Amino acid sequence: MIDVEPRIRGTVRKLERVGLTVRAVIPRDLARQYGLDKAEFVEVLSASGGVLLRPFQPGCVLCGGPSEDGVDFRDRRVCRRCVEELLRHVRIPVAASEAEGGFRG
Numbered sequence: 001m002i003d004v005e006p007r008i009r010g011t012v013r014k015l016e017r018v019g020l021t022v023r024a025v026i027p028r029d030l031a032r033q034y035g036l037d038k039a040e041f042v043e044v045l046s047a048s049g050g051v052l053l054r055p056f057q058p059g060c061v062l063c064g065g066p067s068e069d070g071v072d073f074r075d076r077r078v079c080r081r082c083v084e085e086l087l088r089h090v091r092i093p094v095a096a097s098e099a100e101g102g103f104r105g
């Protein structure tokens with residue numbers, strides 16, 4: 001069940017059919033309140049009992065922080081800080097030939 005703020009309960013908008021999709025107009029006050037008026041993209045998520053819209057902010061999938069200096073991994077953005085932290089926690093096995101001095105680098 002989605003929590004509905006009492007002051008917005010009762011807002012009814014007509015849906016516009018566009019092909020197989022629908023389009024709805026978001027009231028200005030709600031758009032401003034949740035930053036949709038300044039967002040270029042919006043995330044549309046399935047939520048229990050309804051649909052959740054929120055401004056799309058491409059941040060790090062691990063910490064949510066800014067990720068301009070990060071990397072894309074499997075279509076997800078990870079910030080450099082999280083990449084460095086992950087690398088400190090992951091032990092990469094060294095092949096036998098490298099351990100015996102076969103590695104040149």
Ligand SMILES: [Zn+2]
Pocket residue numbers: 060061062063064065078079080081082083
């Ligand atoms: Zn991060």
